[in-house]
Amino acid sequence: MIDNLIHAALLLFLPPLLLGVINKTKSWFGGRNGPRALQPYYDIAKLLRKGFVLSDTTTWIFRFGPAVTLATVILAGFLIPFGRFDAPVAFTGDLILFAYLFGLARFFTTAAALDTGSAFEGMGAAREATFAVLSEPALFFAFLTLAKLSGSLTLTKMLHSSMEAFSPETAAPLVLIVLGLFVVLLAETCRIPVDDPNTHLELTMIHEVMVLDHGGPLLGIILYASSIKMFVLGAVVINVISPFNTGSTAIDWAVFVSQMLALAVVIGVLESIMARLRMRRVPYLLVSALLLCGSGFLLLVR
Amino acid sequence: MSSIVLVLIAIGVLAAGGIPACLQSSRSSAGQKISTALTIIGGGTGLYALVLSFGESTHATISEPWFLPFGRFAVAIDPLSVVFLALVFVVPVLGSIYGLGYWKQAEHPKNGQKLGFFYGLLAGSMGLVSIARDGVLFLIAWEIMALAAFFAATVEEENPEVRYAGWVYLIATHIGTLCLFAMFALWERGTGSFALEAAVSGTVPAAGAIFVLAVIGFGFKAGLMPLHVWLPGAHANAPSHVSAVMSGVMLKMGIYGILRMTSLLPVTAPWWGGTLLAVGAITGLAGIAFAIGQTDLKRLLAYSSIENIGVITMGIGLALLGRGAGRWEWILLGLGGALFHVWNHGLFKSLLFLNSGSIIHAVGTRNIEELGGLSKKLPTTAALFLIGAVAISALPPLNGFASEWLLYLGLFDTLGLDGKTALGGAAIAVPALAMIGALAVACFVKLFATVFLGASRSERIEHAHESGPAMLFPMIFLAGVCATIGFFPSLVLLPIENAVRVWAAPLSQQTTLGSLVSFNWVSTLGIVLVIMLGLIFTLLRFLAATRSNRAHGTWDCGYARPTNRMQYTGTSFVQSIVDLFFFILWPKRGKDTVRGVFPERAEFKTSVPDAVLDRLALPVFKLAERYAPNIRFFQQGQTHFYILYVFIITIVLLGIGAMGVNP
C-alpha cells in the first residue's frame, strides 16, 4: 500500500525534475550556468496561472487533446513497476493496454494539432503519426522478448524478471532490445537526435510544433504530461537493465530515483554531444530500432 | 414455437421488406415507412429468436427433402450462426431506418423502390446464408445475396462510375461463386452428401483442396488481399446505408463461410493456420496502408474494412493453429478475438458508413480534400464519427480494443509461456498487428481531422446541415453499443465463447475466456480514464472561468496572408507514411514543376490507385480484350471455309477416335 502511494507520488511529482536535470546537464556541458533543476515546476505553475488564448478555428478537440494526453500517461504510469516494486495495477495483458494508451494520446494530440488548421502543426502531427508506425512494432518486439524471457504477460513480471533470467544466451537479446527501447524512448519523448525540444519555430520539429498554438494552462498540461511520459518510458528502460534488489524498501526507492536521474543525465549528455538528425533520416533511426528489437527477439526464439 | 421457425419467419419478413414500397406509387413515402416497419419487425423477431435459442438445449434444426434433385432444405441455428445472425438482425434494420432520411422515396422516385426491394432481399438472404446447413441451399442463398448486393449497390447505374464498380464486383463475386461450386462438389464427393455436417468418417478426401477453394471463394466476398479488388469501388458507389450493410455484414458472410467449412473439415493440416495467419497479416497491413492513401471518404472506409477483415482472419489462423496443435487457449483467444471483432467491426464500420452518408448528404462530395471544419456545422455527427474513429483504431476504452486485445493475448501465447509448447513463427504477427494499429490511428486521425477539424477547404460546407433524427438515431444507437461493449466487454463473452466451442467441438475444454482475460480491469481502467478526463476538464473549465481569455486567429508564424487552402491536407498529412510503404502502394506521383527563382504556376498530383485492380487485373483484361478477338478471323464469312471446318473436324475426330482403338 505504502509502496503504491510512493509510486503515485513519484509518478505525479518527480517527472518535471527530469526535464530540469536534463537542461542542467546540457547547460553545464555548454559551459553555462543554466536554469536551476526545479525550473520546469515554476514554468508549469506559471503557465497554469495564465489565461487561455484560443484560435477561433479550433473546437473542443483542441482542448480535449492535452487533457487526454495527461490522463493516459498517468494511467500508463500506474501499469509500470518502479524499481523492484510491483506496479499498482498489474494484470495479464496490461502491456497491450499500456502501448495502446499511448496510441490514444497520439490520436488526440495529432487531432488537436490538426484542429488549428495550421500547416506547421499539420507537419508535426504527420511526423508524430509516421514515426509511431515504426516505434510501435519495435516496442512490441521488445515486449515479445521480455514475455518470452519472463514467461508472463504482466508488465511487472516481464520487466522484473529480465535480470533474473539473465544468462549468457539472453545477454545479447537483452542488450539489443535495451538499445531499441532507448531509441523508442528518445523518439516518443522528442529528444535529440529525433527532435529538439529547445526550438519552437524550426519547421523540422515534431512534438514542439504540434503544440504551437497551445498556450497558457493547456501548454502547461502538455509540458507536464510529456515529462510524465518520459518518466514512464524511462522507468521501463531502467527496469529492464536494473538488477538491484537490496531488500530494504527505502534503499530500493532511493536507488530507483537515482537511476531515473542518472538516465536524465545520460539523455542530457547525449543531447549535448549529438546533433539532431535530418528529418528524412529519422525513419532510418527508428527502422534500426525496430531491427534491433526484432533481431533481439529472433535471437531469443531461434 | 422453436427458435429456428422464428428465425425463418424473421428472414422471410426481412426479405419481403421492400415489397410494400414497390406496390405504392413511386413517390409515396408511405410504402417506405411500411417497409422499414417490416424490417424492424423482422429484426426484432430474429433477435428474440436468438435469445430463445440460448434456452434450447439442442441446436434447433430443420431438415426436409425438397423439390430439387440435389440437397435438402436443411437449416439450423448453432452458436456460430447466432454470432452472425445477430449482425444480420441489427445492422440492416438500422440502415433501413437511416434510409428514411437518407434515401427518401419522394426524392428518389426512379430507384427508391428498386433499392428497397433488393435491400430487403440482401438482408434476408444473408440470414439464410448463416443458417443454411446444405451445400445447395447455401449456394442458392449465397448467390441471391451476391446479386441482391449487386443491384442494391448499383441503383444509380446511370452514372458510369457506378456501372464500372458494379461490373468489377459482379466479376469478382462470380469467380468466388465458381470456386464455391467446385468446393461443394468436392465436399459432396468426399462426404457423399451436400449436408454441411461434420464428416462422419474421420477424414475427408482432398480436404486441403476444399480448404483452399473455401479460402479463395469466400475470400473474394470477405475481401482478402489480393481478392479485394471489387470492394473499394462497390462500397464507395453504393448508397451509404447499403455500404454499411455490405461492409458491416456481407463481408462477414465470407468469414462465416470460412469458419463453417473449417469447423466441418475434420483434421486440419498445420499449414492451414499458418497460411491464414500470413494472409490475414498481409491483408491487414496492405488494407490499412491503402486506406491511408485514399482521398475518397468511402473508399478509405472500404479499405479499412479490408484491414479489419485481415485482423479477423489472423484470429482464425491462430485458432486453426490451435486446432492443429491441440491448444485450446489459442483457439479460444484467436477465434474469440476474431468473432468479437466481427461484431465490433460490424458495429463501428456501419456507424462510420452511415456517418459518411450524413457527410455526403450535407456537402455532396466524397472527396475529403474539399472538406474541413465540418464539426462546426454537424456537431453531433462529428462527435459520433469521433467515437467510431477511436473505436476502429482499436483504442481503449472502446470496443475495437477489447477484441484486438484477445487476439494479442492469443498471439503472445504462441510464445509458449510458462513452459507450454511454443510456435515461434506465429508471434511475428504481434508486431504486424501493432503496426496495423499505429497505421489505423494515423488513418483515422487523417480522416476525422481533414473532414471535421480545421477550416473548410471549399465553400461546399457553407450550406451543410445537421442530419435529421431518422439518420441520427441509428448512428447514436451504434455509437452507444460501441461504447457499452468497450467499457463492459464481459457482457458479450458468452455467445462468442459458445460459438468457439461449437467450432472446435472435440477440443473444447473447461477454460473460459473470462478466466483467461481479466476484462474487469479494462472496464475499471476505462471508467477511471473517463473520471480523470472529467476532473481535468473541470479543472480546465475552472481555470477558464477564473482567467481572462482571448480568441485569436491561428498563429501564422508571421506569414502575412494565410488562407484555408494552405492547411495541411489529408494527403500531405499521410505523405510520409505513403512514402514509407511505397513498395506496397506504388503511389502515382506527378512531377513537381516548380522551376527557377520566380516559378510559373505549378501543379503536383499524387494518388494511390488500387495496386491489384488498376495495375494487375485491368492490364490483363485489356490484353485479353485486345487479343481474344483475333480468333474472329475464323468466322470470316466465307461459306467455303465453314464447310472446310466441318470436313477438317471430321478428320480430326477420326484421328482422336483412332488413337483410342487398337486395331
Place this chain on the structure above:
Amino acid sequence: MMAYLLILLPLAAAALALAIPSNRLRPWLLPPIAATHTVLLGIVLARPELAKVSEELVLDPMGKVVLASISVLFLLCSFYSVGYLKYRDERSNRVFVACLLAFLGLISLVAWSHHLGLMWVAIEGTTLVSAPLIYFKHSKLSIEATWKYLLVGSVGIALALLGTFFLAYSSMRNGMEATLALSDLLARGPSLSKRWLHASFILLLVGYGTKMGLAPMHTWKPDAYGEAPGVVGAILAGGVTSGAFLALTRAYQICVASGEGAFSSRLLMFMGLFSIAVAGLFMIGQKDFKRMLAYSSVEHMGILALGLGIGGPALFATVLHVVTNSMTKGALFLSAGNIHRSFASKNTDTVSGAIRRLPLSGSIFLAGFLAITGSPPFGPFISEFGILNGAFSSGHFLAAGLFLFFLLVVFIGMGRTVLKVTQGEVPENLAETSYKDDFLMAAPTLAFLLIALILGLYIPEPARQLLADAAALLENRL
C-alpha cells in the same frame, strides 16, 4: 394413335395455313394448334400405354423430356408470333406460319421415331422448314444467313446420314441383316463392328453436332440467329438444337450398349469443352447482342455434350439442362427481339438503357443473362451445377476445371454486352420507334423466365421421375 395426332395435326394445320387467305387471321391458327399439341402430349405423359405405337414410333422418356420442353416452348412462342406478325403486318406470313406448324409436326416425329433413318428424315425436314423462317425479313443479310444455314446444315446433315448408314452397316455382322431400328441396334450392341461403329458415331457427332451448333460446325449459328426474328431464334435455339441433341443421345445409347461408352465420352467431352471455349472467346467484346445469344447457344450445346460425355452422375443434370436451357433461351431471345425492335438496332454502340425504355423486356434480358450463366435460383444453376458435380464425382478434374474457367470467360464476355444493353441512359439521339412492350409479346417472355425460375426452386416429383428415367435410359438402365 396419339403419335399420329401429335405429328400429323400440325402438318395438316400447316397445309391449312397455306390455304387461309387473310394475313391478319392466319397467325391466330398457331395458338390453338400449339395448345392442342401440348394437351395431347400431356395426355401421353399421363398415360404411359399411349407412348408406344410400333417398334418405330415410341416416345421414350428422353423423347418425352425433349418433346415436352419443345411443346411448351412452341406454345409460348406461338402467342408471341401472333403479336409479332401483327406488328410486321406488311409482310405476308403465309409461309412463315405454315413452316412454324410444319416444324412442330416434324420435331414431334423426331421425338417419336425409334428408327434412325426415319429420325434423320424428320430432322432434315426441320432444317428445311426452318430455312424460310430465317429468311422472313427478306433482306440481303437474311438471304446470306439462310444460304449459309442451308448449305452448312445440309452438308452436316448429309454426314449424319452417312453415319446412320455406317451404323446400319456395322450391324451386318455374322450374317445378320442390316438394321436401323433403335431397339435392334441396342439389342445387338456388343456384336456391332467396332470400327464402323466408331466411324458412324463420329459422323453422327459431326452431323447432328452441326444442327446443334457445336464448334466448329457452329458457323451458321450467329448469322442465322442474328438475322432471324427473335421468336425464330428462340425456336431454333430451344427446339431444333434439342431435337438434334436427342438424335445424338441415340448414337450415345448405342455406343454404351456396345461397350464403347469410353470412346464416345472422350469425343463428346472434347467437342463439348471445345465448343464452350470457342463460344466464350467469341463472346468477348461481342457488340451484336443477338449474335452473342447465338454463341451462348453454342456454349450450352457444348455443356450438353460435355454432360453427356461425363455420363453417369452428370446425365440427370444433362437431361434437365435440355429443359432449363430451352426455357431460358426462350426468355432471352424473345426479350432480345423486343429490345431489337424498340431500338431498331442490335449493336451495343447504339443500344443502352433498355431497362429504362422497356422496363419489362430489359429486366427479363438481364435476369435471363444471370439465369443462363448459372446463377441461383434459376433452373440452369441446378443443371449446370449438377453437371459440374458429376464431373467432380466421376473424377474428371481437368474437365471440371476447364469447364469452370470457360464458364467464367463466358460470364465476363456475355455480361459486358448484356450490362451495356440494359444499364445506363437511353442515348438521346435515338429515334423513337412504335414498339412498346405489349401483352402478346411481353407475357410469353415473362412466362419463359418464370418457368426458368420455378425449375430452379421446384421440380415436381413426376417431372423428376421422368428426368431420372431419361437419364437411366441414356445408359440403357431402363
Place this chain on the structure above:
Amino acid sequence: MIHVLNALLVIVLVMNLFTLGTSRILSVIRIVGTQGAVIGIIPLLMHEHLTIPSVVASAAAIILKSIVIPNIMVKALRDAEIKREIEPLIGFLPSILLGAAATAVSLLISNRMAMTEAHAATLIIATAIATVFIGFIILTTRVKALSQVLGYLMLENGIYIFSLLLVEAIPLVVEMGMLLDLFVSIFVISIITNHINQAFASMDTRNLSSLKE
C-alpha cells in the same frame, strides 16, 4: 454380275473426276444427273429377285436425280445467265489431282474396312467414300452457288451409293422420305440461289460474306 456392278461404279468414279475437271456448269449438271441415273440402276442389278419396293425406290431415285433436279438446276442456270465456273479457289488440274488422291485413299480405306468378302470385292464402299470426298472438294473450292449445290448433290450421291449395301435396313417410307427431303432441299436451295442472283446480281458466293465477326 459383280463385274457389271464394278464397271458402273468405275464410270461413277470417272464422272467424279470429270466434274472436277470441267468449268462448264451445264455439263457438270448433266454429269451429276447421269451419275444419279447410273446409281439408281445399280440396285436392280444387285438383286436377283426384284421386289416391288426396290423397283419403286430406284425408279423414283432415277426420275428425281436424272430428270427433275437437273431441270431445276438448268432453269436456275438460265435465270442466272452464267455458263462457267470462272475462277475456282483451286485450279482445275490441282483439284483433279486432289480428287484422284481422294479416290486412291478411299480405295485403301475400303479394303481395310469392308466386313464381308462380297463387299470387299465390290467397289461400293470405295466409290461411296470417294464421291463424298469429291463432293466436299467441290463444295469447298467452287465459288458459284450453283456449283456448290452440285457438290452437295454429289455428296448425296456418294451416300446413296453406300446405302446400296443395306437396302434391307431402309424401309420404303424412309427411302421415299429421304428422296423427298433431297427434292425439297434442292427446291428451297434453288429458290435461295435465285434470290441471291437477284439481290447480288451474281452467283458468286464470295459476295455473301458481310455476316462475320
